Amino acid sequence: MLSQVAEGENQVHFRMHQFLARENEKPDAMLYVQEGWACRYRLLSDGRRQITALYLPGDYCDPQWALGGVSSQPVVAITNVRALRLPCRIPSHAGFDGRHGFWQALSGTIERQANWLVTLGRKTALERVAHLLLELFERMRQAGLAYGQQCAMPLTQMEIADMTGLTPVHVNRTLQSMRARGLVELQSKWLRIPELPALREVAALTGHDMAG
Amino acid sequence: MLSQVAEGENQVHFRMHQFLARENEKPDAMLYVQEGWACRYRLLSDGRRQITALYLPGDYCDPQWALGGVSSQPVVAITNVRALRLPCRIPSHAGFDGRHGFWQALSGTIERQANWLVTLGRKTALERVAHLLLELFERMRQAGLAYGQQCAMPLTQMEIADMTGLTPVHVNRTLQSMRARGLVELQSKWLRIPELPALREVAALTGHDMAG
DNA sequence: CGTCCCCTTGACCTGCTTCAAATTCCGTGG
DNA sequence: CCACGGAATTTGAAGCAGGTCAAGGGGACG
Numbered sequence: 453m454l455s456q457v458a459e460g461e462n463q464v465h466f467r468m469h470q471f472l473a474r475e476n477e478k479p480d481a482m483l484y485v486q487e488g489w490a491c492r493y494r495l496l497s498d499g500r501r502q503i504t505a506l507y508l509p510g511d512y513c514d515p516q517w518a519l520g521g522v523s524s525q526p527v528v529a530i531t532n533v534r535a536l537r538l539p540c541r542i543p544s545h546a547g548f549d550g551r552h553g554f555w556q557a558l559s560g561t562i563e564r565q566a567n568w569l570v571t572l573g574r575k576t577a578l579e580r581v582a583h584l585l586l587e588l589f590e591r592m593r594q595a596g597l598a599y600g601q602q603c604a605m606p607l608t609q610m611e612i613a614d615m616t617g618l619t620p621v622h623v624n625r626t627l628q629s630m631r632a633r634g635l636v637e638l639q640s641k642w643l644r645i646p647e648l649p650a651l652r653e654v655a656a657l658t659g660h661d662m663a664g
Numbered sequence: 665m666l667s668q669v670a671e672g673e674n675q676v677h678f679r680m681h682q683f684l685a686r687e688n689e690k691p692d693a694m695l696y697v698q699e700g701w702a703c704r705y706r707l708l709s710d711g712r713r714q715i716t717a718l719y720l721p722g723d724y725c726d727p728q729w730a731l732g733g734v735s736s737q738p739v740v741a742i743t744n745v746r747a748l749r750l751p752c753r754i755p756s757h758a759g760f761d762g763r764h765g766f767w768q769a770l771s772g773t774i775e776r777q778a779n780w781l782v783t784l785g786r787k788t789a790l791e792r793v794a795h796l797l798l799e800l801f802e803r804m805r806q807a808g809l810a811y812g813q814q815c816a817m818p819l820t821q822m823e824i825a826d827m828t829g830l831t832p833v834h835v836n837r838t839l840q841s842m843r844a845r846g847l848v849e850l851q852s853k854w855l856r857i858p859e860l861p862a863l864r865e866v867a868a869l870t871g872h873d874m875a876g
Numbered sequence: 877c878g879t880c881c882c883c884t885t886g887a888c889c890t891g892c893t894t895c896a897a898a899t900t901c902c903g904t905g906g
Numbered sequence: 907c908c909a910c911g912g913a914a915t916t917t918g919a920a921g922c923a924g925g926t927c928a929a930g931g932g933g934a935c936g
Binding site for chain 4: 877878879880881882883884885886887888889890891892893894895896897898899900901902903904905906
């Protein structure tokens with residue numbers, strides 16, 4: 453679907469911690485992430501930070517930009533990122549069927565956001581971290597980047613904390629407990645999930661929370 | 665903009681606590697809320713509930729339905745509701761400018777959802793309740809339903825709790841404290857905000873969190 | 877005038893935070 | 907190859923914001 457574009461000419465690279473978009477900026481193009489991870493976040497005046505979206509390979513950054521507004525939240529690279537610049541218009545050729553490409557992506561983004569409202573509002577630390585790790589694994593798997601029961605997981609515990617609304621210290625203790633219970637293996641930026649169903653159980657998902 | 669429709673024929677009514685949409689249902693039409701409040705929510709297996717969206721007069725319920733998926737969360741009437749049924753298609757005639765009508769609504773919904781991620785993930789009880797009351801007032805004002813510094817506020821403390829991720833008991837104590845500090849007046853389903861700037865300060869907003 | 881919500885208050889409890897300090901990891905340069 | 911420095915992870919101890927449990931009060935409505 454993207455092969456129509458001359459990839460070489462529109463490919464862009466970002467280094468870790470570099471901005472893909474800044475606050476209040478009207479982005480001139482969407483980015484189709486080919487490699488690497490990025491995140492959108494908001495910073496409160498006293499330093500509290502909440503990550504509001506993750507961009508993984510195969511994701512559009514950000515579908516919402518095509519709806520015409522400015523980007524009200526900065527987007528920063530978590531790892532080095534390789535991406536394609538796409539015109540920031542709604543790809544009308546894709547039709548409105550909602551099952552493919554851009555519309556699928558937009559719809560998925562909204563759905564995931566709604567699921568995180570539930571997790572941040574009502575779930576315990578254990579359930580939050582389980583939700584995050586499950587979502588990451590499922591998204592990586594759908595992108596063809598999972599190998600058996602494992603996938604790359606470049607997030608630091610600090611970043612996990614900013615995603616789950618916890619402190620880094622408590623994320624650490626929660627991960628310890630999950631390792632002790634055999635729910636996950638997580639070391640040197642790789643995640644392995646021995647038993648998906650067990651982790652799903654712990655995450656208190658509802659059946660709508662993600663594909664798989 | 666909606667006058668093209670024969671209003672009488674497409675008008676529908678819902679009573680308090682009646683469902684506007686059920687889980688897993690593919691809605692046959694969007695609803696343009698003319699009067700009354702509704703909310704979307706998710707229920708966990710042990711009874712925990714999180715409200716993920718509020719629908720006020722002038723809102724579409726729900727823009728996301730036009731993107732083609734099923735409604736993965738139920739929508740229920742908080743008060744009696746009067747609404748117009750609209751075809752569940754993307755109103756292409758509206759153009760993609762993102763400043764009017766449907767696209768504006770979709771974009772606003774996503775933006776509000778992202779703001780609530782920050783609030784649920786990182787803010788204190790006081791900041792959460794302040795955010796909610798401010799958002800309600802601003803949205804009612806934009807709908808032309810605020811009178812001076814006040815507007816209707818039909819939510820029970822239980823519903824405020826399910827929106828802010830708190831317990832009803834703690835919502836009560838938080839409201840007491842806000843009343844004592846003169847931040848809000850809230851009684852018999854009416855909300856009055858003596859000083860908007862003071863409440864904004866307390867809500868720890870960032871300048872992107874809402875119009876006004 | 878009784879019943880059902882909703883709101884209110886009190887006492888106690890706990891999951892998570894805070895603060896502080898070690899320890900391990902890892903990229904870089906000698 | 908090893909020494910070094912900064913970041914990330916880990917551990918401990920103490921505190922607190924908000925949760926839990928339980929009981930009482932008030933207003934709308936039949």
